[in-house]
Structures are given as structure tokens and as C-alpha cells.
Amino acid sequence: MSNLVSDVAVIGAGVVGTAVARELARRGYSVNIIEAGNDVGTGTSKANTAILHTGFDATPNTNESRLVRQGHDLLLEYATVTGIAIEQTNALMVAWNDDQLSQLNAVAEKSLQNGHRDFLQIDASKVARLEPHLADNALGGLLISGEYIIDPWSVPIAFARDASSFGAVFRFKSQVLSIDVGNEVTTINTSSGLVKTHFVVNAAGLAGAKIDEMFTGNRFTVTPRRGELIVFDKFARTLVSHIILPVPQKHTKGVLLTPTVFGNLMVGPTADDVEDLTATGSTQDGVARVLAAAHRIIPALRNEEITAVYAGLRAATEESDYRLFTEQQCRYICLGGIRSTGLSASMALANEACQRLIDCGLQISTQSVKVSTLKMPPLGEMQHRPADDGQACVCMCERVTATEITNACNEPIGANNLDGVRRRTRALNGKCQGFYCLANVCELVSRANAIPVDDLLSGKS
Numbered sequence: 001m002s003n004l005v006s007d008v009a010v011i012g013a014g015v016v017g018t019a020v021a022r023e024l025a026r027r028g029y030s031v032n033i034i035e036a037g038n039d040v041g042t043g044t045s046k047a048n049t050a051i052l053h054t055g056f057d058a059t060p061n062t063n064e065s066r067l068v069r070q071g072h073d074l075l076l077e078y079a080t081v082t083g084i085a086i087e088q089t090n091a092l093m094v095a096w097n098d099d100q101l102s103q104l105n106a107v108a109e110k111s112l113q114n115g116h117r118d119f120l121q122i123d124a125s126k127v128a129r130l131e132p133h134l135a136d137n138a139l140g141g142l143l144i145s146g147e148y149i150i151d152p153w154s155v156p157i158a159f160a161r162d163a164s165s166f167g168a169v170f171r172f173k174s175q176v177l178s179i180d181v182g183n184e185v186t187t188i189n190t191s192s193g194l195v196k197t198h199f200v201v202n203a204a205g206l207a208g209a210k211i212d213e214m215f216t217g218n219r220f221t222v223t224p225r226r227g228e229l230i231v232f233d234k235f236a237r238t239l240v241s242h243i244i245l246p247v248p249q250k251h252t253k254g255v256l257l258t259p260t261v262f263g264n265l266m267v268g269p270t271a272d273d274v275e276d277l278t279a280t281g282s283t284q285d286g287v288a289r290v291l292a293a294a295h296r297i298i299p300a301l302r303n304e305e306i307t308a309v310y311a312g313l314r315a316a317t318e319e320s321d322y323r324l325f326t327e328q329q330c331r332y333i334c335l336g337g338i339r340s341t342g343l344s345a346s347m348a349l350a351n352e353a354c355q356r357l358i359d360c361g362l363q364i365s366t367q368s369v370k371v372s373t374l375k376m377p378p379l380g381e382m383q384h385r386p387a388d389d390g391q392a393c394v395c396m397c398e399r400v401t402a403t404e405i406t407n408a409c410n411e412p413i414g415a416n417n418l419d420g421v422r423r424r425t426r427a428l429n430g431k432c433q434g435f436y437c438l439a440n441v442c443e444l445v446s447r448a449n450a451i452p453v454d455d456l457l458s459g460k461s
């Protein structure tokens with residue numbers, strides 16, 4: 001156990017926890033980040049639809065609508081400055097029947113209430129002109145500007161690298177087991193030892209309610225809402241230009257089609273409530289439903305190959321809005337129920353957490369705010385990548401060089417396992433899913449981390 005008492009401990013190193021840690025460390029606070037997994041972004045943050053939302057369709061006057069709107073602008077600027085792949089595709093919400101067509105006015109009204117005026121209602125012929133591969137029974141649509149696609153994996157990694165460079169300490173493989181709130185110091189009992197801190201931020205995603213209960217008793221429940229997705233091969237990317245949205249349903253934004261910054265086309269997610277907080281496997285039924293929707297919306301997708309399927313779990317609770325709580329007495333902030341929009345809202349949630357901590361008694365920092373000089377490696381299909389300069393590739397499908405893989409292991413908050421390399425370089429993520437390159441990638445990761453190849457392959461590392 002370290003005798004040092006940090007200003008703040010952040011529980012969870014997903015996109016929200018890393019954003020909070022970065023913001024606090026930037027402002028000069030000492031921060032411990034306690035993460036059960038072996039890397040940043042191994043929870044819900046690794047499996048989403050990778051859209052930077054404007055929040056046009058959020059429920060007005062909620063925390064979510066306010067924070068997504070603020071977070072959109074903050075992350076757009078951050079991604080641009082740090083070189084995280086991001087592209088403005090805008091979104092097209094398509095009405096497929098009269099009922100949906102009549103709902104577009106209400107969606108437009110909601111967008112205005114959310115302060116997003118940049119949309120246009122268009123007729124069927126304009127929809128067909130903008131997206132010629134859509135099925136021909138679209139009746140009209142709403143064209144929403146300001147929606148972006150982004151590299152979702154680099155975001156928490158960049159936040160973590162910044163946080164680390166500003167002095168934050170990451171404690172991986174440290175699951176929080178219990179918490180003892182003292183008069184001035186809170187002791188967090190983790191699977192790797194005790195952590196002492198003055199203030200705590202709960203950013204534990206799916207386990208948010210469990211951590212919250214350690215402070216306040218049973219206040220909300222997380223019921224994981226599984227979203228299954230299909231990633232189509234790069235040849236399918238030319239079939240859509242915009243994010244194609246359905247008219248929203250009660251539980252979910254519905255199945256959408258979106259280009260990815262890596263040059264694929266993605267379809268999903270489903271929305272099925274499950275009991276198991278670890279049920280991130282794809283199911284036959286879920287994949288079949290996504291595929292049926294994909295074929296219905298873009299018939300030409302019947303001829304396209306699928307590269308991968310995956311699923312993520314939204315931290316859904318009894319209420320659709322975020323569950324943000326401030327407990328001054330125990331110097332504790334809860335950032336719970338960050339369900340479907342946490343990537344977009346992450347940087348605004350970080351500012352929100354800082355303000356709430358100050359309201360709770362955290363002294364306003366007198367230090368000057370540190371400035372990031374971070375540059376993330378170019379991973380987007382539209383970015384200039386090392387392979388474009390003729391460097392030999394280890395992963396042919398995603399055009400990843402040996403240097404990129406070795407750098408990904410050696411950089412701060414580096415990769416020490418195959419999934420970490422996948423998220424930092426795109427290696428193993430392509431059409432062959434590692435069939436051709438796995439041995440060479442393993443060799444490079446093994447050498448950089450001094451980990452036996454067998455341990456990498458068995459997931460022990």
C-alpha cells in the first residue's frame with residue numbers, strides 16, 4: 001500500500017474515467033485511476049458505434065442532452081488537435097412508412113429544443129439522390145449536419161496518455177472490492193492492494209451501481225442492454241456516405257448503418273436487455289436481425305462480405321438520463337448510467353465531474369492548466385499512414401507496419417496484449433482477422449513486452 005493520499009481516485013478507465021482523470025491531472029490534481037482490466041477502454045468503450053453525436057435527438061433538458069452537446073464540440077477539437085481519425089459524414093434519418101414520415105416533424109422539433117438547428121427535412125427524391133443505394137421505398141428524411149464518425153479506441157488511449165503525462169497514476173488489474181469512507185481519507189480496497197484518496201469519482205460503467213452502493217446503499221440498478229453489430233468489408237464502404245439512422249424507437253436509437261473511419265461499413269446495434277454484465281458475445285438471433293435490417297435498408301449488402309461481428313453492453317438503468325450524483329459528505333461523485341452516448345459526452349462529463357468535486361470541497365487548483373502536446377498515430381483510412389510511404393506491412397489487410405506495432409507497445413499506456421495492439425494499430429482487425437499476420441504480430445508484441453508468445457495467445461498477459 002502506498003502511504004500517499006491522492007486528491008482524487010477515479011474508478012474505471014473507460015472513455016469516461018480516462019477523460020475525468022485527464023482533466024483532473026491537467027488542472028494539477030494528483031489522481032489514481034483504478035481499473036479492473038489490464039488496459040484502458042476494455043469495457044463498453046471498446047464496443048460502440050463510434051459516432052460523435054450532436055445530441056440532436058436526445059431528450060431535451062436532460063443531463064445527457066446538455067453534456068452530449070458540449071462534449072461534441074470538445075471532442076471534435078481534441079480529436080482534430082491530437083490527430084485521432086474523425087470524419088464529418090452527417091446523418092440521414094430515413095422514414096420508411098407514413099407513420100415514421102409523420103414523426104420527422106417531432107424529431108426536428110426536438111432538435112431545435114436541443115439547440116441543434118442544422119438540419120433539413122428532405123423528400124424521397126432527395127434521399128435517393130444523396131444515398132442512391134438505399135432501398136427504393138424511402139418516403140423522406142431528415143438530414144442532420146454535425147454528426148461525425150471517429151476512431152473510438154484512440155479516444156480513451158489518448159486521454160490516458162495525456163493523464164499519465166500530467167502525472168496521473170494508472171492501476172490496472174485492480175478491481176475495487178470494498179470502500180471505507182473516513183473523515184478525510186477514503187480507503188479503497190482493491191484486488192491489488194489499498195488506495196487512499198480524499199475524493200472518489202465512480203466511472204465504473206456497467207459496475208457503476210455496485211460501486212455506488214458501496215457509498216450510499218442501493219440507489220439504481222444497471223440492466224445491461226446488449227447491442228450487436230456487424231462490420232462489413234471495405235468494398236461495402238462506398239454504398240453509403242452518411243450515417244443512416246432509423247426514426248427512433250422507445251428503447252434505442254435503432255439499427256443504423258454507418259461508415260467507419262477505418263474504411264468499413266458497420267450495421268447495428270440491437271437493443272436487448274440481458275442479466276449478465278459480461279454477456280458481450282454475439283448471438284445467432286442478434287446477428288440475423290442486424291443482417292436482415294442491413295439487407296432491407298441497402299439491398300446491395302446481400303453481395304458484400306462480413307469482416308467481423310461484435311457486441312457491447314449499454315449501462316441502462318431505471319431512467320434514460322445519466323445518473324449523476326454528488327455526495328458531499330463522503331466526497332464522492334457518481335457518473336452512472338452513461339448508456340448510449342458516453343463517447344460523445346466524455347469530455348463534458350470530465351468538466352462536470354471537476355465542478356462537482358469542487359462543489360464537494362476539492363480545493364480549486366492554483367496551478368496553471370497543463371497543455372497537451374500529444375499526437376496520436378494516424379489510423380484512419382483517410383489519414384496518411386506509414387504504409388503510404390512504402391514501408392513493408394506486417395498486417396496486410398489493415399496495412400500496419402512492424403514499427404507501428406512496436407511503437408504501440410513501447411509508448412506510454414502501451415499495448416501489452418493482442419487486443420491492446422488491435423485497438424492501437426488496427427493490426428488483426430482486417431478481413432483475415434489475423435489468419436495471415438497473427439504469428440508475426442505476436443512475435444513483435446512478445447519481444448516488445450518480454451512476454452512469451454504462449455501467454456499472449458492464451459490471453460494470460
Ligand SMILES: Cc1cc2nc3c(=O)[nH]c(=O)nc-3n(C[C@H](O)[C@H](O)[C@H](O)COP(=O)(O)OP(=O)(O)OC[C@H]3O[C@@H](n4cnc5c(N)ncnc54)[C@H](O)[C@@H]3O)c2cc1C
Binds near residue numbers: 042174204314
Ligand atoms: C452498442 C453500443 C453502441 C454505442 N454507440 C455509441 C456511439 O456511437 N457514440 C457514443 O457517444 N456512445 C456510444 N455508446 C455508448 C458508449 O460506448 C458508452 O457510453 C461509454 O463507452 C461508457 O464509458 P464508461 O467509461 O462509462 O464505461 P466503460 O467503458 O465500461 O468503463 C468502465 C470501466 O470500469 C471498470 N470497472 C468496472 N468495475 C470495476 C471495479 N469494481 N473496479 C475497478 N474497475 C472497474 C471496467 O473494467 C471498465 O473498464 C454505445 C454503446 C454501445 C454498447
